[in-house]
Amino acid sequence: MNVFSALKLYITKMTEESGPGMKVLLMDKQTTSIVSNVYSKSEILQKEVYLFERIDSGAQPEGLRHLKCIVFLRPTAENISLLCRELRCPKYGVYYIYFSNIIAKADIKTLAESDEQEVVREVHEFYADYLALNPHLFSLGINVCVQDLRWIPTHLQRTAQGIISVLLSLRKCPFIRYQGGSDMSKILAEKIRETFSKESNLFDFRQELNPLLLIVDRRDDPVTPLLNQWTYQAMVHELLTINNNRVDLSHVNGISKELAEVVLSAEHDEFYAQNLYLNFGEIGQMIKTLMDDFQKKSKKNQKLESIADIKNFVEMYPQFKKISGTVSKHVTVVGELSSLVGKHNLLEVSELEQELSCQSEHSTQLQKIKKLINDSRVRDVDATRLVMLYALHYEKHSNNDITGLLDMLKKKGVPATYTKLVYSILEYSGVHARQSNLFNHEGVSKITKKLFMGLSGVDNIYTQHKPLLVETLDDLLKGRLSTQTFPYLGNMVMSKRPQEIIVFIVGGATYEESLAVNNWNKQNPGTKIILGGTTIHNFQTFTEEIQSATNSITRRYRSRNN
Structure with missing residues (x-):
């Protein structure tokens, strides 16, 4: 079972079943994301797909009857209507239609009636209706x-x-x-x-x-999505957000245009594929190794003393450029993660999060939360999530001080949209709503510290929670x-x-x-x-x-x- 391979196989078949010749891929918003998650633009260009269009764009290109159109859409009422309009006035020579899920027979009939010029060659259901x-x-x-x-x-x-x-x-x-x-x-x-x-x-x-x-x-x-994360993929999503394999870095000071948005795809980035589950410190070591290897290759390629050297460099240039891009991308991402960790005291915050999720020491943890709420480095979002974890854990504790912690958040200037979350999480997932006792850890050994090596500024981080x-x-x-x-x-x-x-x-x-x-x-x-x-x-x-x-x-x- 491999969802990535399943989707890639479908999309490969789409691009190949129409035979040789120049093609356009006509998609909707959702199928565009589905395809871009498993296929890079350069890969799909190799399938003779030279144009990408959205069916809802309203664009009216002309003179494209020489192109074959591969249509890949979700079988929604809106898409059926848009496709019918397309078929009544076709812009392309022939159409191969693929729906990402089960389509009603009535919709097939409607499409057939709209195909007055008989440009549709095939209609299929290819079950690719999710993001891999x-x-x-x-x-x-x-x-x-x-x-x-x-x-x-x-x-x-x-x-x-x-x-x-x-x-x-x-x-x-x-x-x-x-x-x-x-x-x-x-x-x-x-x-x-x-x-x-x-x-x-x-x-x-x-x-x-x-x-x-x-x-x-x-x-x-509710505890798992409340915690800061310390493995590479999870940490990037928590602190920078991954959206369809893309990370927006445009807010980073001094960022170059090429790195304002980066793609993190295990399918197309060997370094990311090998390291997305490593912890933050290990990633630091791997980044250093990646940079050392790149510098060695860079110095070697500086010595162009003969025609043979130049020929070898030209042959290796695409790979060299790819490695250069990989180094720049991951150094930038890890550098920004490291900056956020230090700037917002995330090590101490995360340590307490782990204690709240894995240990029951009410009075000690309450004092630590108060201390961090008063720490100017701690973001509003992190102060809020600590109080949310405390509320979940000690909701029924006779001496809980949820109200007092909420007052501290308000004095800190935490927006009401965050402070309201403390009561909201209890309504959403308090004791009355859960089947499981998340905080019954009598059989769990005491939290052990794991030493993270290789990256400046990283000391000890708790990673106990499962x-x-x-x-x-x-x-x-x-x-x-x-x-x-x-x-x-x-x-x-x-x-x-x-x-x-x-x-x-x-x-x-x-x-x-x-x-x-x-x-x-x-x-x-x-x-x-x-x-x-x-x-x-x-x-x-x-x-x-x-x-x-x-x-x-x-x-x-x-x-x-x-």
Whole structure:
């Protein structure tokens, strides 16, 4: 199971089935992101695709009838309407149409009626309706899927379609288990089963590895997306934000135009692929090694003393230029991360975050939070997340001082949009909302410090926290996952333990959970797990989800606890 390979295979087939000749790729906003995540522009140019157009752009290019048009769209009502308009007045010679998901027969008929000039050669369903971020990780790009603790109907539909697409692209018809205490998980599971029944011919696969779809709810583990991260990919997303493999660095002082936006793709960047799961200190060592290697090659290429030297340099120049770009990109990214860590005292903040998530020492932790709130270096966002973690952990503690900490945040000048999050997180994911006891760590040994080497300014950082997903997967694969906590949908119960598991997190996954799944796959070669979510959260996007989920009902929590 590899979602990256599945999507790349579809897009390769699209570009090749139309045969040789110059082509244009006509897409919508979502399919543009889907393609750009798995194919670089230079790669797709090699497939004779020389023009990229958006169906909703309104542009009217002329004189392009010599081009073949590959259409790749989501089968939405809007896209069907736009495509019908395109076919009535075709700008290109012939059209090969591919939909990213199941399309209704009525829509096919509508398109056929619009094809008055008979320019359409083929119409296919290619199930590429999701964003592949890593081989084991996918997202649907829905930052906010819930309002007032209920599905936003359009996002429920989009989520079900996305998961169906993943299953069809991987050729899986799995058993379904869902989080029993989560209405949203159950509703999504039932929506998926409806499609199984309606489109049963599409799911008639020969299967030998007992696939399972496990649907869990973000509300059961609010701690993971609240924490600062210390592995490369997760840290970049937390501090700089990764959006469709792109990182905006335009805010960095003195940044060059070429580095204002950088692409971090494991498929197209060997250094990133090899190091995205390393911790911050290890990345420092790898950056130093990368720079040393580049400097050696650079000095070697300065000695152009013969025609043979010049010839060799010209032959090596594209690779040399690529290495130069890789060095510049990662030095810039890591330099900015290092600057933010020092400027905002993130080491001390993160250490306390880990203690709040893994230990119960109320009075000591309360004093440390107060100290950091009063530290001028600590950002409003970090002071807020510390109080949110404290509130989650000590919500029912007889001496909790949530109100006092909120007063300190207000005195610090923290905006109301942040201070309101403390009550919102308790409404969203307090004790009343969770199935699991996140803070029962009696059997966990004391936090141990891991020394991060190789990067100036990095001393000791705690990395004790493990997402709840790790425990859930462990119980599942050892046959201990309760069918009351995670019931099967319908009367179908697996007789054997699953060997292929698709985990989907309603309300968004995180890169920390992606790291856990990657490690699990490495350590358990007999089992394959992929992870998906409505989005991939950092703290900022998670707070947007919480605000939407609780915006009109947070007062209920206050009245219940006053």
